C-alpha cells in the first residue's frame with residue numbers, strides 16, 4: 001500500500017503537493033539514513049507508518065499557530081507536521097549535528113519557509129515561545145513538561161507520542177489539566193490542552 005492509500009484508509013485527504021513532499025522526504029531519508037545511521041527502519045513501508053503516526057493527531061488537536069518538536073531525530077513527528085501545515089511556524093529542536101544537517105537539507109529541498117531547525121538541547125533554548133510542544137521517544141512526561149518551561153506561551157498545549165507506560169507517567173507528572181489520550185494500535189497520544 002502506498003502512502004496515499006494508507007492515509008486515505010485513515011480518513012486523511014491531502015493535496016498532491018503533500019504527497020510529493022513526503023515522497024522526497026522518504027527518498028532523502030533512505031539515502032542519508034544508510035550513511036549516517038539516522039533512523040532505525042528505512043523501508044518505505046516503515047517510513048510511511050512513521051509518517052502516519054506523526055500526523056495522526058491532526059485529527060483531534062485544536063488549531064495552533066506555532067509548535068516546537070523536542071528531539072526530532074530524523075523527522076518524527078515535527079518535520080511531518082511542518083510539511084502537513086505550512087501555515088504554522090515550526091521549530092525542530094535537536095542537538096545531534098548529523099540529524100540537524102539532514103533536517104536542514106530536507107527544509108531546503110522542500111522550501112519549508114515555515115520551519116526553523118535549532119541545534120541544541122531544549123533546556124538551553126532561549127528567545128522562543130510556542131503554542132504547542134510535541135515530542136516522540138525522547139523522555140518521560142514529567143521531564144518533558146519541566147525542560148520545555150522556557151519556550152512555552154501562557155496557555156501551552158502538549159502532544160506527546162507515548163506507549164504503554166503512559167498511566168504511570170501521568171501520575172508522576174501530576175497532570176491534572178484538561179487532557180485526553182487517543183489510542184491507535186500500540187500508540188497512546190497524550191494531548192494536554194491549554195486553556
Ligand SMILES: C[S@@+](CC[C@H](N)C(=O)[O-])C[C@H]1O[C@@H](n2cnc3c(N)ncnc32)[C@H](O)[C@@H]1O
Nearest residue numbers: 071072073076093094095096121122136137138
Ligand atoms: C530516540 S530519538 C527519537 C527521535 C524522533 N523523535 C523519533 O521519534 O524518531 C531521541 C532524540 O532526542 C534527542 N534529544 C535528547 N535529549 C534532548 C534534549 N534535551 N533536547 C532536545 N533533543 C533531545 C536526541 O538527540 C535524539 O535525536
